[in-house]
Amino acid sequence: MRRIIGIFQRTLVMGPLIEAIGMFRKNVLAVPLVLTALVAVGAHASGNEGLSSQSILRNDFSEQKYWPKYEVPRSIEFCGGDWCQEVTVKTKRTTAAWDAVFLMFYYFDANDQYRERRDEWATVLLSKHGKKCVGTSEAKAACALGKLKELHGFEYRRVQYDVGSRCSSNFEVKLPYFGNKGSCVRLRK
Incomplete structure (x- = not known):
């Protein structure tokens, strides 16, 4: 779990994602929030944002x-x-x-x-x-x-x-x- 948090601390969605992971440990309903955050990270990592x-x-x-x-x-x-x-x-x-x-x-x-x-x-x-x-x-x-x-x-x-x-x-x-x-x-x- 710490390794996952360490990876995401270097992303733009660090705060919301860490909260979502914490909620995931307590509540299964947090799964959609975690998935949304992961999709946001993937979209940002595509490399084309900000390019022209x-x-x-x-x-x-x-x-x-x-x-x-x-x-x-x-x-x-x-x-x-x-x-x-x-x-x-x-x-x-x-x-x-x-x-x-x-x-x-x-x-x-x-x-x-x-x-x-x-x-x-x-x-x-x-x-x-x-x-x-x-x-x-x-x-x-x-x-x-x-x-x-x-x-x-x-x-x-x-x-x-x-x-x-x-x-x-x-x-x-x-x-x-x-x-x-x-x-x-x-x-x-």
Whole structure:
């Protein structure tokens, strides 16, 4: 019993749980309270609480080279792989916009090592934004991005920097994902 209490003293539900265990020793009716406390501990231990796509990307790619200095108004741009992901929003940068950036990077540009590392978060985002999406994981991600686009009016682009220019092309949420519509802008020094 002391070992169990010692384990739970390190959790956020320490007080109520210790009381529940004490009541359990005296009263069988305390079982639901103990089970509720254990479920709360399990939910907290899942590791996803307090995480966001923005915090994950900023933590995993903290160097400035991943975050271009060239900024398009009302957009988020992230360069983690062979190309950069840009999500343009109508009003302000939102959690959903950061989720879209993460989904674009994870499913269409990340290497296998990163995909293995962040598989759990990608699954969370697909279950959040891709309800009723079917097919391969890339098809589900494109479907989720389509739903985010419809809901928030996002525009998606693939961006590359080369020889003093910033070139971008539309990212479509259906095959073929990479559209031919694009443009290049000369960067100022």
